[in-house]
Amino acid sequence: MSILEAKRTAPTRETSLTTTMKALVYQGPGKKAVEDRPMPKITAPTDAIVRITKTTICGTDLHILKGDVPTCKPGRILGHEGVGVVEDVGAGVTTFHPGDRVLISCISSCGRCEYCRKGMYSHCTTGGWILGNEIDGTQAEYVRIPYADTSLYRLPEGAEEDALVMLSDILPTGFECGVLNGKVKPGDTVTIVGSGPIGLAALLTAQFYSPAEIIMVDLDDNRLEVAKRFGATATVNSDDGKAVEKIMTMTGGRGVDTAIEAVGVPATFVVCEDIVAPGGTIANVGVHGVKADLHLERLWSHNITITTRLVDTVTTPMLLKTVQSGKIDPKRLITHRFKMENILDAYETFGNAASTRALKVLIEA
């Protein structure tokens, strides 16, 4: 306890000398820059300040930069993933102390509203996905985390930080929205449409449930190669527009038990409608910008289930255990590493994934 107290004093004093920090700031559609920003401060008794040791970039950050996310205003520090060290906590925080190494959830959860009490943290009435969106995020030296008690997770003893950065968002997203909602079971046939980072996260976590077949679909042969190394039992390049036909042949005309949509455009959603077997599930993971056709004239009698979900990160404790026990190695998603000062290069690499073959880029303090 006294050691913790000592730790608590030390960094606080040190940081009181520093008044600014480096941060990646969204400056309006198409514009971003590394800026000097004031250090974040505790503003509510439930807040914590975390010093970021590792963070990463999400596809959603690219969406923001295109101007597609109206809730995110110019001037916002981006980023909703990361691990770090607790620097300071508000009076109401009981679980964490300065010096604690923590995983930051991309979803802030108050733990007390109707939605949080149901485990639907994504719809927390005063939280949800706000980091790097409605409040400043993790692509900075420090970040303020609201509702720290219920939005941070202590890193297990000896945990690899690199691996755990993948647990802020991408792994729970693939797992909750794709695999759990998709009800993947032993012996099942699963298709994941989209072999980008999120599709691959679904691929890795689907294997928790021992499906017999996991067919990955993408336009990019490189990503399909990665999928094979990550455990896909078959791959389909959908370039020729024959993905449905091929998958129906592969499944003896029966279709798949679970179709996971991990792209976010109408065409790939309709592929899922076309390949799902009677009694099967379409689990949407993709972020969609426009509506899709729902072929009820065919599906009304097929006993299917369609699910949508913004990640709740309610499975973070479970995922931490699977990582600690070696059931999954999320580091495999990391293709590139950068120092924080080179975060613009990291964006460049991540933004040109087709040529750089980037999946997740790790950014270290």
Add this chain to the structure above:
Amino acid sequence: MSILEAKRTAPTRETSLTTTMKALVYQGPGKKAVEDRPMPKITAPTDAIVRITKTTICGTDLHILKGDVPTCKPGRILGHEGVGVVEDVGAGVTTFHPGDRVLISCISSCGRCEYCRKGMYSHCTTGGWILGNEIDGTQAEYVRIPYADTSLYRLPEGAEEDALVMLSDILPTGFECGVLNGKVKPGDTVTIVGSGPIGLAALLTAQFYSPAEIIMVDLDDNRLEVAKRFGATATVNSDDGKAVEKIMTMTGGRGVDTAIEAVGVPATFVVCEDIVAPGGTIANVGVHGVKADLHLERLWSHNITITTRLVDTVTTPMLLKTVQSGKIDPKRLITHRFKMENILDAYETFGNAASTRALKVLIEA
């Protein structure tokens, strides 16, 4: 046993004298007639012949008559609902004997294919909805029932036949496709879009789970009146195009936990999309002829579930118990009664429900 044997002999002898029966026959789009048809015979060891005592007409029969159901060819005896008395059974039938009073399920289930073993009888590889569709149906004096052991249900002692005719199709359809798939729970807010017979069946069976609110939506004030008598806590006439607005107001802007679509057109499905709360379920019951818009640009992050289902009649044993114990009175759905010889009048009445206020029309032998 000997009594059963006696019974078995008697009707068989009697019917052996009769070689034809009256039946309502589909004669192609827009045409139907009462015809003399040969008595049905056992053609497989798993068949039973049932003498119909009561039957009814389903909205689907009207669809067939419009020519909308390509699997149903001219010359087909219509009808997939009814109760009756077993007249004869094939060598492989072990559960039923001549003289047994039985409920006929609208779904024929072989009990042995992959789908039947999972309780998804609607997709039985050699059965499913075939009665009055791919094989001759129940709007006749006699009907052949395939897979009798797993497609008939013994009437409980003292059961009211009128009530149980509603268990062939409409009650399990409202219950399985609407209420069970919709995951109705105590305290929930439910909206059922469509207050026709199927919507009302969903209304009656939703009350098994004590939701706090059941809001019924329809264009017909008469049907909404019926809904109130059947337990709706509120009704909305959607004539003015403001159903969504009204329901959102009624729910304090929150939306509903379960939205049951019981019409079968794109507009009402989209109403369900518009009123479902985050975390809620849209359970489709309606038979759709065209695709609908799925607003994934909004729903992708709402943690919703959409289900479709052709009734499996897997809950028939449960529903029989609820009827026997007085938890539900399905006779309330019956508005008109006809003798079999006047079945054309029954069609006339049922087909003009707006003016006749018909819900279900009972046809007695």
Add this chain to the structure above:
Amino acid sequence: MSILEAKRTAPTRETSLTTTMKALVYQGPGKKAVEDRPMPKITAPTDAIVRITKTTICGTDLHILKGDVPTCKPGRILGHEGVGVVEDVGAGVTTFHPGDRVLISCISSCGRCEYCRKGMYSHCTTGGWILGNEIDGTQAEYVRIPYADTSLYRLPEGAEEDALVMLSDILPTGFECGVLNGKVKPGDTVTIVGSGPIGLAALLTAQFYSPAEIIMVDLDDNRLEVAKRFGATATVNSDDGKAVEKIMTMTGGRGVDTAIEAVGVPATFVVCEDIVAPGGTIANVGVHGVKADLHLERLWSHNITITTRLVDTVTTPMLLKTVQSGKIDPKRLITHRFKMENILDAYETFGNAASTRALKVLIEA
């Protein structure tokens, strides 16, 4: 907001004049008294002080008075049920404000530990059942409630306080431990062994799910009479030791789908083992002081489930909705009413339930 602020100021000022309050204090086995005790104070930022308007006595309070609950030390103010008005809140409380009318849960939930995050509040690592046990309780003019944000529930507009006192403990206990764990379903046959307040709470809430039969078992004909009025379809006085035999006859030798144990002694638990049908569930609600025989030599092959549970009060929001919508009337459990100053009379009445026919005794400020 300003009205709330005004309210906040007012009672605080008023109470600052008062320094003591009346409270029912456990003074060691067999001894209790009404004492003057200091007013409770906020001791943690997550605390609230609630002025009690209504409370009640639980069977567990009688257990404490017998000396059966070692965690409860002499000097403790008893009581873990009640409704009241928030008087003061700590700095970390965001959901409630002075002047709010609230329901107090018998379970204190931190909302942030592993168990709370799973909805298993009963095993909260720093909370659980501590009120009137490890910390001072609700049978007093004021009570300190830890983790107020996640342990209090706002009374709905126009709510009847009398009814809602039953939601602190007895109704969620009967519902969660008995009905939910017992997986009661439409059409089921349920037996509840024990027709005291808890058994009756299970009886009331079991009806949310429309079982076909609810058979109540007790030694006291008066309580069985009450059970009939509350919805039991049959009753069995087990005085003659033939309860099992009678229930097996009633169920045609099949046994029951759900057997709820609401007494807490080995003999009644074994009755449940004897009557549960293959595939059925025994849901234990009773507080047991000694072990029971588990007849695995018979049950190993019966596909049964046995559950135990300390109430989590995770269903309080659901129960509030069912009360507000009139699906259940928990006031029916209240047989006697007392003013707080006569709480010793209330104990006398409740402690002699066999002669007074007391179920729940309401104690008003």
Add this chain to the structure above:
Amino acid sequence: MSILEAKRTAPTRETSLTTTMKALVYQGPGKKAVEDRPMPKITAPTDAIVRITKTTICGTDLHILKGDVPTCKPGRILGHEGVGVVEDVGAGVTTFHPGDRVLISCISSCGRCEYCRKGMYSHCTTGGWILGNEIDGTQAEYVRIPYADTSLYRLPEGAEEDALVMLSDILPTGFECGVLNGKVKPGDTVTIVGSGPIGLAALLTAQFYSPAEIIMVDLDDNRLEVAKRFGATATVNSDDGKAVEKIMTMTGGRGVDTAIEAVGVPATFVVCEDIVAPGGTIANVGVHGVKADLHLERLWSHNITITTRLVDTVTTPMLLKTVQSGKIDPKRLITHRFKMENILDAYETFGNAASTRALKVLIEA
């Protein structure tokens, strides 16, 4: 079709020449012999006759030989596991034809009774575990299988018969009674008490769900060695009576999420009670001859679930897929092989497992 017909004719003709076959017959407690017995015949339209190509011996067969199974009378051919070739089918069998290679389920399921319709084949009103118990079994050259359509499973193309013999009983038993009932989930901590064939089957199938830890308990170091090779993350020899203490230490005092009892004596069941964490599950797999103590005085408030189950073999289709896709290799359970004529040696080896280190002994035609 015509090939099948040809096949059908051929073996029938051949066997019509043979009138007797070799079979292992139970002759009363402690006595067994290989006898010449008449060939089985179709006696009901739902029967099939199967020529056994591979069978095995179950621990239950040893129980029968001790006289512990009163339903099994002297004169009975033992055995309820095996694969073979369909020789003849009754008139009501539609799924199988002579010449089909099939897996025999240890449970006969009529597919039409209330229990079968719920997937609880073990309690089929006219089937269940009858093979090698109430009717002649599979340790013979031929066997009659009642309800063939719903009690046999077609061998997948290219399937290894050796592996699939393990799917008759042991693998579904470990999986359904242990793993599924035990609700094993990713990241969980599981203990399996008993590292015999059944415990090892639970160990193999538990890994379908990626638990973090599987701790195996046994008295026999050899079996614990095998368990390690099969995927146990830790083993405990309970010889010193300190198994509970050790497991509590291993789990940081928390206990296990799932405790699987795979021995069948009171002491090991109580170990499970002692190690199960709050909210956890005890899944009983063992066959018990006497009652056990259920420590409700401690467990009543621990929110635990206890399950019992006779295997239903309802997961056979799922298990077939996991074997075919290489998710599990059940052949690993086979330690010894014998020809049918040496079945008495097989019994000798299996009956002395401690010295022979036998797990499953394969017996080939």
